Amino acid sequence: MTDKRRPYSSVIVDGLTQTPSRAMLRAVGFDDDDFKKPQIGIASTWSMVTPCNMHINQLADHAEKGANASGAKAIVFNTITVSDGISMGTPGMRYSLVSREVICDSIETVVAGQGFDGVITIGGCDKNMPACVMAMLRLDRPSVFVYGGTIKPGAERRDIVSVFEAVGQRAAGTIDDNQLIVVEKTAIPGPGSCGGMYTANTMASAIEALGLSLPNSSAQEAVSSDKKEDCERAGAAVMRMIETDLKPSDIVSKESFENAITVVIA
Incomplete structure (x- = not known):
């Protein structure tokens, strides 16, 4: 009897003809029981390109933990990101909007190509966040978006806007080079998206209001126990969605x- 929880992965791993597929998957950690479980792909946008995404590999590990604990077999894969905050004002910004389509296409390609039954996407920057959601909607498989979380404030509650303001102050002659470098070195203390209702936090709030992330995912700091728990709960939630066949088109x-x-207008 076909397992209704495995409409896609069963095509990849079941039966005599798929023996080579199973052989390759054993090399990445599958055991006998894993082939009987629904597979959940975890799309990680981790990279060291930007602080927004530098911690997402760790969040993906927590999502994997939650999915596996719920009875699924999780598989983590990566995609790219481009930082608007770093590339803006340069020719590199021409690639930013295009990257949204590349990211979306790459997630869709891996999930459809590998036959995952459910999806968790984890994003944390301006273009990879909508790209994650676009891929979820295109695929229409049980899925949850996890926001990578907002950054902690820098010294004296500085953030990236403080740096732009300091550049203006230096141009106006109201601060000197030494004061400017102090702001540059203390505004961005570590992982997370820009700390304010800028694109990433606004997008996270909108995605949560759409119903595609778990409650409070948009309001958690990137480096926190709450965010780790959010990822683990996402893994369990997608497994429940697989069992009930709840898809983005139902939400x-x-x-x-x-x-x-x-929410965006508010």
């Missing part, structure tokens, strides 16, 4: 978009 509606729009 996203005209009303949920109105909720998201209202």
